[in-house]
Amino acid sequence: MAKTFLLGTLGLALLVASAAPGRAGDLVADAVMPLLDGTALAGGLLPQPVEAEKATTAQDTAATMLVPFEQSAGAFTLSGEDAVATFTFRLDGPQVSAGGVLNLAYINAVSVLPDTAKVDVEVNGREIGSFAIAAPNGTLTQTIAVAPEYLRAGRNVVQVRARQHHRVDCSLDATYELWTKLDPALSGFATGVAAPFTDFDSLLAVRRNAAQRTEVRVVVPGASGAEALNEVAPVLQALVLFLNRDDVTVSVADRPGTGPGIDLVMAMDRSGAGVLSGLGLSAAPRGLSVQAGASPDRAAVVMRAAGLGDVNAAVLAAVKGPMADGLKSGIFEKGRGVITVDAGERRTLREAGYQTRVFSGRLSRTEFAVEMPADFYPAEYATLDLRLSAATSPGLDQTAQLLVRVNDKVVKSYPFRNRAGEQFDGKRIELPLRAFRPGANRVELLAELPIAADAACRPEERDDGKPRFILLDTTAIEVPALARVGRLPDLAALAGKAYPYGGGKAFDLVIDRADHQSVGAGLTMLSRLALSARAPLNARIAIGAPAEGTGRDALVVASQNDFAELGTADKAAFPTTDDIGASVADLLKPDTLVTASVSGAATGNETADLLQAFHDSTAGGEDALSFGDRAQRWLAAATNSFGRWLNYEGEDATRLSPHDKGSLVTLSQMRSPDGLATWTVIKADAPRDVEAGVNRLVEPAVWRDLQGGTAAIETAGLALVSLPAADRYIADLSDRSPGNLRRVAAAWFSDNFQIYVLLVLACLGAFAVWLGLMVPKKGVRSDR
Structure with a gap:
């Protein structure tokens, strides 16, 4: 039976989430003056702190019920000189009426100076307390009493702001050594009122x-x-x-x-x-x-x-x-550090939940995520504009600058040249579209703000009352007209927007074996993709092999032939976890003897590796190469280097063979054999490995880094290794307007610059030939 409820659920979910954020209309000058004058604004700016309760150990609060924060473990680290983390927790009516205690269990870096480091805490936009950061030797739990009037039934929002400085090093690089990490298992809201599981x-x-x-x-x-x-x-x-x-x-x-x-x-x-x-x-x-x-x-x-x-x-x-x-x-709430954009839109940092703050340190760091459309084609045909609304104070060093980092790569720098201070009212800073990718993109605004006094490095003389920088929440991003075409394989689009499985499109989830581990891996992947799409997916689950000729895309979960002897009839009676010998622990054990052999049973990959090793061992040196061979090598190296530069890739880009022996699991996208659909294949050597590998793939820190055409989780260190797509194909081109086709063509030429250069040269050559043929025929005319 067709799952007709899915589209209805999606429409309802979008209707539920239809609340629109307010527009940001404050001018730079109106916002700068009260902050520089020391006026406290909502959101924890220049707070008047309330002292927290005394620190306790974890055992002191173990008797009460601890309502956990909903965020995952990666959100519990506050790094840098001034960092903010936002958490949520849920309470019912009786728990709100009783009030409770906010538990913040933390440990900080040894490099943090305890004299000036502190944490300010807000609940639902109201300040409830602060405490000094002083736990370099082990986890310490700070408790802050929260009265009922600060709470509300449903989700409550906690904002934790850590301001910390280095003990001995005043360099910009030293700010990366500053961190305070909350313990997700011991942090939350402690209440004496139990809330049984009785409703959603x-x-x-x-x-x-x-x-x-x-x-x-x-x-x-x-x-x-x-x-x-x-x-x-x-x-x-x-x-x-x-x-x-x-x-x-x-x-x-x-x-x-x-x-x-x-x-x-x-x-x-x-x-x-x-x-x-x-x-x-x-x-x-x-x-x-x-x-x-x-x-x-x-x-x-x-x-x-x-x-x-x-x-x-x-x-x-x-x-x-x-x-x-x-x-x-929850999932449809706006302002949680994410800006969802489309072509021609303008979005402010306020819409991501950012609140204007003054900054008095050396390196200001502001992070947010930008979600691009799933069929967005990143290339050099336009720029995404950052409209900077900010101000700097007088006295900054001449090296002060703003860096923009996208997906962990610096893509733009803007120097703060005016040592008398500057004010930016929507200053345009162009960001290359190629630096972005479909789905979620991590954007960081790094303001390097050194002053002459930093060279002396006297923490006792530090004046935090004199700010160096202010970034306003009216800072915005403007998205140009985008080239819209679905290009696959693209694991970034898969992880960011569940492409090509979102939008209510029907597809097959095919699991080759009906054992609990393989099925669990398939359902885990389906759940994570639904979360990326922010909507249920229209998946039809099948056991066995994907069908060809149907034109339906497929997500395939496959383990190799370790247990093929069970046969198709007994797949449901797969051995339990204790019975499976091919486990991750076994794979981690090093081989005592490594041998190589050549036989008729060698796989294609092994044969190719042996041939490559033979060619490498018999190749002549540079001196033995002809001029033509040298020129060919140089041209290939230059082309590869330029391609890496275009795509913001380093020189040490990692390569791997699809599902080699060092991989616990591989994730790859490809055309179906009939060329009518796209298959995304998750492959491992055994069901237990596919379960462990998928659980690693969907971890937030790993999932957000998926990109290219193939990704693998290494067995030894469980690290993610990606392989760029060798060839991409067009999976969907819904917008066939002339404007979009022109942008797609421009994007393609920017990716294939060699062809563009050849076309330009060919046009110049054709013009030269035409000129040579036509000009001699137009000689000086004389009358006789």
């Missing part, structure tokens, strides 16, 4: 497991067949979108899990009533409901339905009803 909103307070991951276990009785998995998919995606956590891992089993997490119990009528009674959930109503789990820190989401039609109806009813507020305040 209560799921927002579920804790993470020991690995700091949000565990969702799908409980499916019997074999994990395609019918059962297609019933799981809509419920799982709705749940993950509601949680809005980017660290979810999905496992599959026939019984609930233990410890913190969520059990998604599929109780279909064909399984009988014994499934729920055996789990103690016989009181669960029909449809989708939330029940208490086997332990206080575990929840159960129960689906009771007759078939896929009932499942779709129940999910749609939940999205329209009890899930609506959570979706609106």
